[in-house]
Amino acid sequence: MSAPLQATIAALREALGDDRVRVGDEIGERSMTDWTRHAPARAAALLVPRSTQEVSRALAICHEAHQPVVPQGGMTGLAGGAIASATDIALSLEKLAGIEEIDTASATMTVLAGTTLQAAQEAAEAAGFELALDLGARGSCQIGGNLATNAGGNRVIQSGTAREQVLGIEAVLANGAVLSSMNKMIKNNTGYDLKQLFIGSEGTLGVITRAVLRLHPPRASRHTALVAVDGYDAAVALLRKLSARFGNDIGAFEIMWPDFFDFGVSLTPSARSPFEAEHPLYALIEHAGFDASDTGERFATFLADAFDANAVRDAIVAQSVSDARALWRIRECTAEFPARLDPVNFDVSLPIGSIGRFVDECRAALDARWPSNRTYYFGHIGDSNLHVTVDGHSVPRVSHHDVYAFVYDLIVPYHGSVSAEHGIGLLKREFLPLSRSPEEIAAMTAIKRALDPHGILNPGKLI
Amino acid sequence: MSAPLQATIAALREALGDDRVRVGDEIGERSMTDWTRHAPARAAALLVPRSTQEVSRALAICHEAHQPVVPQGGMTGLAGGAIASATDIALSLEKLAGIEEIDTASATMTVLAGTTLQAAQEAAEAAGFELALDLGARGSCQIGGNLATNAGGNRVIQSGTAREQVLGIEAVLANGAVLSSMNKMIKNNTGYDLKQLFIGSEGTLGVITRAVLRLHPPRASRHTALVAVDGYDAAVALLRKLSARFGNDIGAFEIMWPDFFDFGVSLTPSARSPFEAEHPLYALIEHAGFDASDTGERFATFLADAFDANAVRDAIVAQSVSDARALWRIRECTAEFPARLDPVNFDVSLPIGSIGRFVDECRAALDARWPSNRTYYFGHIGDSNLHVTVDGHSVPRVSHHDVYAFVYDLIVPYHGSVSAEHGIGLLKREFLPLSRSPEEIAAMTAIKRALDPHGILNPGKLI
Numbered sequence: 001m002s003a004p005l006q007a008t009i010a011a012l013r014e015a016l017g018d019d020r021v022r023v024g025d026e027i028g029e030r031s032m033t034d035w036t037r038h039a040p041a042r043a044a045a046l047l048v049p050r051s052t053q054e055v056s057r058a059l060a061i062c063h064e065a066h067q068p069v070v071p072q073g074g075m076t077g078l079a080g081g082a083i084a085s086a087t088d089i090a091l092s093l094e095k096l097a098g099i100e101e102i103d104t105a106s107a108t109m110t111v112l113a114g115t116t117l118q119a120a121q122e123a124a125e126a127a128g129f130e131l132a133l134d135l136g137a138r139g140s141c142q143i144g145g146n147l148a149t150n151a152g153g154n155r156v157i158q159s160g161t162a163r164e165q166v167l168g169i170e171a172v173l174a175n176g177a178v179l180s181s182m183n184k185m186i187k188n189n190t191g192y193d194l195k196q197l198f199i200g201s202e203g204t205l206g207v208i209t210r211a212v213l214r215l216h217p218p219r220a221s222r223h224t225a226l227v228a229v230d231g232y233d234a235a236v237a238l239l240r241k242l243s244a245r246f247g248n249d250i251g252a253f254e255i256m257w258p259d260f261f262d263f264g265v266s267l268t269p270s271a272r273s274p275f276e277a278e279h280p281l282y283a284l285i286e287h288a289g290f291d292a293s294d295t296g297e298r299f300a301t302f303l304a305d306a307f308d309a310n311a312v313r314d315a316i317v318a319q320s321v322s323d324a325r326a327l328w329r330i331r332e333c334t335a336e337f338p339a340r341l342d343p344v345n346f347d348v349s350l351p352i353g354s355i356g357r358f359v360d361e362c363r364a365a366l367d368a369r370w371p372s373n374r375t376y377y378f379g380h381i382g383d384s385n386l387h388v389t390v391d392g393h394s395v396p397r398v399s400h401h402d403v404y405a406f407v408y409d410l411i412v413p414y415h416g417s418v419s420a421e422h423g424i425g426l427l428k429r430e431f432l433p434l435s436r437s438p439e440e441i442a443a444m445t446a447i448k449r450a451l452d453p454h455g456i457l458n459p460g461k462l463i
Numbered sequence: 464m465s466a467p468l469q470a471t472i473a474a475l476r477e478a479l480g481d482d483r484v485r486v487g488d489e490i491g492e493r494s495m496t497d498w499t500r501h502a503p504a505r506a507a508a509l510l511v512p513r514s515t516q517e518v519s520r521a522l523a524i525c526h527e528a529h530q531p532v533v534p535q536g537g538m539t540g541l542a543g544g545a546i547a548s549a550t551d552i553a554l555s556l557e558k559l560a561g562i563e564e565i566d567t568a569s570a571t572m573t574v575l576a577g578t579t580l581q582a583a584q585e586a587a588e589a590a591g592f593e594l595a596l597d598l599g600a601r602g603s604c605q606i607g608g609n610l611a612t613n614a615g616g617n618r619v620i621q622s623g624t625a626r627e628q629v630l631g632i633e634a635v636l637a638n639g640a641v642l643s644s645m646n647k648m649i650k651n652n653t654g655y656d657l658k659q660l661f662i663g664s665e666g667t668l669g670v671i672t673r674a675v676l677r678l679h680p681p682r683a684s685r686h687t688a689l690v691a692v693d694g695y696d697a698a699v700a701l702l703r704k705l706s707a708r709f710g711n712d713i714g715a716f717e718i719m720w721p722d723f724f725d726f727g728v729s730l731t732p733s734a735r736s737p738f739e740a741e742h743p744l745y746a747l748i749e750h751a752g753f754d755a756s757d758t759g760e761r762f763a764t765f766l767a768d769a770f771d772a773n774a775v776r777d778a779i780v781a782q783s784v785s786d787a788r789a790l791w792r793i794r795e796c797t798a799e800f801p802a803r804l805d806p807v808n809f810d811v812s813l814p815i816g817s818i819g820r821f822v823d824e825c826r827a828a829l830d831a832r833w834p835s836n837r838t839y840y841f842g843h844i845g846d847s848n849l850h851v852t853v854d855g856h857s858v859p860r861v862s863h864h865d866v867y868a869f870v871y872d873l874i875v876p877y878h879g880s881v882s883a884e885h886g887i888g889l890l891k892r893e894f895l896p897l898s899r900s901p902e903e904i905a906a907m908t909a910i911k912r913a914l915d916p917h918g919i920l921n922p923g924k925l926i
Contacts, residue, residue, distance in 0.1 A: 104703065107703070107706075107815075149652065152650050164627070177906075180900060180903075181899075183878075183880070184814040185814065185848075185880055185883070186619065186624075186846045187615050187848045188812055188898075189882045189884055190891075190898040190899055191663075191895060192910060193626070194907070196659035197659070197910075200655065201655050217706050240568075243570075244591075244683075245753055289710070290708055298754075351566065351571075352568045353569055382649075384648040385648075385649070415645075415646075415647070417651040418653060419651075420648070421650050424652070432653060436654055437642075439642050440642060440644060442640070443640075443655075443657055443914065444657070449913065451906065451910075462654055
C-alpha cells in the first residue's frame with residue numbers, strides 16, 4: 001500500500017474512530033463484488049460511517065487526498081458499479097440504516113440510505129401504505145443503492161422507477177458538503193431539482209445518505225391472466241386497450257416470446273402449457289386495483305370481449321391465488337437461468353412500438369452469426385424494457401463480451417438504450433456511447449467535474 | 464445601444480437572416496413582459512429562430528460575445544422569469560412550433576418547444592390520448608415554457624407536474640451545443656438524466672427546443688362533489704381514505720377555507736351557499752376514472768358512508784354536468800381576483816400535514832400585524848400546495864413586497880417552499896434562500912457555471 005494511501009487511512013481512523021474503518025480480513029467477501037461476481041477485490045479500507053456527519057468527514061479527507069471512494073450499498077448490482085479495487089476506499093452505508101419517520105398526512109417515509117428495501121417496504125406496510133418499489137434483491141439491496149441506480153423492478157408499469165418514488169434526498173458531495181434537499185412536498189419549484197442528479201448517477205456525483213420517499217395506498221385486489229396473442233403488434237394494441245379501460249390498475253404486462261415461454265413451461269411441475277395450442281406470443285397480465293370488493297369480473301369480461309373481437313387468441317384467467325402463482329411460475333423461470341444456462345443477459349430498452357421488430361431482427365442476426373445460439377426473449381414492454389438472454393453454452397468459444405457487443409450494436413438504429421434498469425457501472429461503460437451522444441457525455445463530464453473536481457467518487461464507473 | 468451589442472445583432476442578422484431578428488417597434492408589447500405586467504421593457508433584439516440549428520447558431524454567437532439571452536415562450540409566467548431588459552437579447556420559440564409525431568404504441572408525442580399547450584392537448588385528443596398537463600394559460604403558454612418552469616396546473620394530483628410528463632428533451636446549451644436526449648423509453652439508465660436539469664431551471668441552463676411527452680388514455684367518467692368537513696385534519700383524513708379507495712382516480716381535491724368559500728359563493732348567480740349551514744372547511748372533490756359506464760355510484764356511496772361515519776359534515780354530489788359546473792364556479796372565483804382585489808398572491812407549498820396549522824398561524828400573524836387585512840386561503844392540498852391571497856386594498860400603505868416578505872418568513876419553520884409552481888424568476892429571487900440552503904445554492908451555481916460558463920442564459924433570474 002502506498003504511503004499516501006496509508007496516511008489517508010490513518011487520518012480516517014483519527015477522524016471517525018477505529019471501529020468505523022475496516023482493513024484486510026475485516027473486509028468480508030460480501031463487500032468484494034456484486035451479484036455479477038465480477039473481479040472480486042478487497043478495498044484498501046472499508047468505511048462504515050454511522051451518520052451523515054461521518055460520511056461528510058470521510059469524504060472531506062479523501063477529497064483533500066485525491067483518494068478514490070467507492071460507495072457501497074447491498075452489493076446486489078448487476079453492472080459492477082459498486083466494486084472497489086485494492087487502491088480504492090469503499091464506503092458502506094450499511095450502518096446508516098433505519099426509518100426516521102412515516103408521515104401519514106404527507107404519505108411519505110424518511111429513511112436512511114442503508115435501510116434494506118424490504119425493511120422499508122415492511123415499515124410502509126405496517127403504517128397502512130405501500131412503497132411502490134420492489135425487486136428480487138429486496139432483502140439485501142439498500143434504499144441508497146436503489147436510488148443511486150434508479151432501480152426498476154416489478155412495479156414500474158404501475159408506479160414508475162425508483163426516481164418517481166423520491167421527493168427529497170440528502171447527499172454528501174465529494175468535498176464533504178452536505179446537500180440536504182429533504183423536501184416532502186409534491187410541488188416545489190424553487191430552483192434546480194438537485195435530487196434528480198443523484199438518482200441514477202451510480203455514486204459518481206455524491207453519496208446519498210437519506211431520502212424522503214412517497215408512499216402509496218396498498219392495492220386491495222389483484223387478478224391475473226395469461227393471454228395468447230397473434231404477435232407483437234396485437235400485444236401492444238391489447239396493452240393500449242387495457243390502459244384505456246383500467247388506467248394504471250394494470251400492474252403487470254409481461255410479454256414472453258415462444259422460446260422463453262416453452263422453456264418456462266418445461267420447468268413447471270406438469271411441464272405442460274396451460275394452453276391447448278401453441279401461439280406466436282404470450283402476455284402475463286395483472287390487474288391490481290383499489291376496490292377490495294372487486295371480484296375480477298370486469299377484468300375477465302374485458303378479456304372475454306377481447307377474445308370475441310379476435311384481439312386475443314386465448315386467455316386463461318386465474319381463479320385463485322394458487323392459479324395465479326402457477327401462471328407466474330412460467331415467467332419466473334428466469335430464477336433458474338444461472339443454474340441451467342450460461343446466461344448472457346441483456347437489459348435493453350427500445351421505443352415500445354419497435355420491440356417486436358427488434359426481436360425479429362435480433363433473432364435473425366444471431367442465427368446468422370452463431371447458428372447454434374439458444375436465446376430467450378421476454379420483457380416488461382409497458383415499460384419499453386426488453387430482456388434478451390443468450391445461453392453461452394449454445395455458443396461455445398464465443399466470449400460474453402462479443403455477444404454483448406454484437407447485440408448492443410443492433411440497438412443503435414432504434415435509438416434504444418443499452419441499459420433499461422441495471423445501469424452502466426463498470427461492465428457497460430464501453431457501450432455507453434452507443435446510447436448517449438458525444439454532447440450528452442460532454443455535459444455529463446462537465447457536471448461531474450463541477451461537483452467532484454478531483455474525480456474521487458466512484459472513478460472509472462459510468463463515465 | 465453599445466457598439467458590442469450592435470455588432471452582436473449584426474452578426475445574428477448575418478447568421479440567421481434579417482427576418483429572424485426583430486428590433487425596436489418590431490418587438491410587440493406581448494414580448495415585453497409576462498402576466499405579472501412587471502417592468503415592461505423592449506429587448507435590444509428579439510430573435511425568432513425556426514429550427515434547432517438556428518437556436519444553436521444564435522447562442523454560439525451570443526456565447527462568444529458574452530451577450531445575455533432571455534428565452535421566451537408564451538409570456539404567461541407569474542414570476543418575471545422571461546422578462547428581458549433593454550440590454551438583453553430575447554429569444555422567442557414561437558416559430559419553432561408544431562407536433563412532429565404522435566407514437567400511439569409508445570403513447571408519446573414529439574413536439575417543438577413553441578407549440579402552445581392547447582395545440583398539444585388537441586393533437587393528443589385527436590389521437591385518442593390525453594396530455595396530462597393543463598393550466599389556465601393553455602391557449603398562450605408554450606410547451607417549452609411549461610417544461611422550463613415545471614408547470615403545475617389542474618391535474619397534478621392525478622398525473623404529476625410537467626416534469627412527470629417528459630421522457631425526452633432536446634436543449635441547446637449556452638455555447639450552442641445541441642444536447643439531444645429525445646428518449647422515448649420509460650426506462651433508460653444510461654448515465655445522468657440530463658433532461659431533469661432543464662425542467663424547472665427557468666431557461667438558465669439551456670434553451671429547450673423539442674421534447675418527447677408521455678400521453679395518457681383519456682378519463683372516461685367524471686363526478687364532482689362539494690363536501691364540508693370539521694377542519695383541516697378531517698380533510699387530510701378524507702383525502703387519504705379517498706386515495707386508498709380510488710387511487711389516482713381522484714382528480715381534484717381543492718380545499719377552501721371559509722373566507723375564500725364565502726367570497727366564491729358571493730360571486731355565483733344565486734350568491735347563496737349550496738349548504739344550509741356554515742362549516743369550518745370545504746373540499747371540492749372530483750372522481751375521474753376510466754370506466755365509461757361508471758354512474759358515480761361508488762363515489763356517492765363512499766361519501767354517504769363517510770357522512771354516516773361522521774367523516775364529513777355534509778356533501779353535495781353533482782347530479783349533472785351543470786351541477787358540477789356550478790360547484791366549480793365557487794372555486795373558480797379566483798378568475799375575479801384581479802378585477803375585485805389588489806391581489807398579493809402566494810403560491811407556497813408545505814408538508815401536507817402542516818398546512819392547516821400554517822393557515823391558522825398565518826391568519827393570526829397577519830391579523831396581529833395588519834388587523835384590517837382580508838386574506839383568502841385555498842389550495843390543492845393533495846399536491847401540498849397552498850394559495851394565499853391578501854387583498855392589497857385591505858392593507859393600504861403596505862407594499863406588496865412587505866406582505867411577501869412577511870408571509871414567506873412564516874414558511875421557513877415548516878421547511879416549506881416559496882414557490883410550489885410559479886417558479887422564482889425575477890420576482891422571488893431574493894426569497895430563494897428561505898427555501899434552499901447555502902449548500903444547495905452553491906451546487907446550483909456550480910452546475911450553472913459548468914453549463915453556461917459566461918452566464919449568458921437568463922442572467923439575474925432564479926439564482
